[in-house]
Amino acid sequence: MASLPQSIGDTAAALRGQGYVAQRELAAAVFLALRLQRPLFLEGEPGTGKTEIAKTLATLLERPLIRLQCYEGLDLNAAAYEWNYARQMLEIKLAEGASREELSRDLFATRFLIKRALLQAIDPANTVAPVLLIDELDRADEPFEAFLLEVLSEFQITIPELGVVRAVQPPIVIITSNRTREIHDAVKRRCLYHWVDFPDAQRELEILRLRVPGAPEALARQIVAFIQGLRTLDLYKLPGVAETIEWSRALLELDALALDPTTLHDTLGVLLKYQDDIARVQGSEAARLLEQIKIQL
Numbered sequence: 001m002a003s004l005p006q007s008i009g010d011t012a013a014a015l016r017g018q019g020y021v022a023q024r025e026l027a028a029a030v031f032l033a034l035r036l037q038r039p040l041f042l043e044g045e046p047g048t049g050k051t052e053i054a055k056t057l058a059t060l061l062e063r064p065l066i067r068l069q070c071y072e073g074l075d076l077n078a079a080a081y082e083w084n085y086a087r088q089m090l091e092i093k094l095a096e097g098a099s100r101e102e103l104s105r106d107l108f109a110t111r112f113l114i115k116r117a118l119l120q121a122i123d124p125a126n127t128v129a130p131v132l133l134i135d136e137l138d139r140a141d142e143p144f145e146a147f148l149l150e151v152l153s154e155f156q157i158t159i160p161e162l163g164v165v166r167a168v169q170p171p172i173v174i175i176t177s178n179r180t181r182e183i184h185d186a187v188k189r190r191c192l193y194h195w196v197d198f199p200d201a202q203r204e205l206e207i208l209r210l211r212v213p214g215a216p217e218a219l220a221r222q223i224v225a226f227i228q229g230l231r232t233l234d235l236y237k238l239p240g241v242a243e244t245i246e247w248s249r250a251l252l253e254l255d256a257l258a259l260d261p262t263t264l265h266d267t268l269g270v271l272l273k274y275q276d277d278i279a280r281v282q283g284s285e286a287a288r289l290l291e292q293i294k295i296q297l
Helices: 008-017 024-036 050-061 085-094 100-107 117-121 142-154 185-189 201-211 217-230 241-253 261-271 275-296
Strands: 040-044 065-069 081-083 113-115 131-135 156-159 163-166 172-177 192-196
Touching (some): 024 040, 040 050, 050 065, 050 172, 117 131, 217 261, 261 275
Parallel strands (some): 040 172, 131 172
């Protein structure tokens, strides 16, 4: 298990060593979350690298990554634990003649407990504190946030049949939200907070150099300039950093040395995910952005 960074600068350098180019403010938030053992709440547009920070930290610190992907209707059984009812029913059949007290005690033994992401993260048997990623919390229903409060405050879960399960080593918790709805203040107060925005051109170019080192410098600059221009448009879904990287790889596969209208037309489906956005960019916007790139570069 790798040691924790010793300063904000060390944190930024360590993240960059894993291919994640973080602004100083984000590096500071990560450093303090690690030192204070507080959950880190990352909010921002999709594709800005919120989920990637948890994956990077798990690799950097040599910790297992436990991911809870949130969705509408997520409940306690899917997020924390549930009892193996099929095995419990079998136990009842096999225990004919046993007293009610003995059977009740045996039915709720830990061997019948199915541990989901949250309980896995705070399991006292963990030899290494994992990185717990609670991804896209805004997709879950508001009542689920109330259950999270116990986990985030005390790193524990109360199981009525067993009692309180508390982490010996608190996990490193990263919570992300795309802000499709507001998260309750009670959750945010238990976390350190940082807004993750789209990178500026300089940082995005640096990311591209790290993640797609085979891209020619001139092409990389054109890609970044074009995507920066796209983000000024009123599109349904703006391209994130992940799309920047994927589009760059696609252009390399096509042996592109520079952006041109034909290549752009052929590959917009890699960059944009909605037909209305593609239709808008394929028109006069594409020509305007390409002309703007020629003037800038």
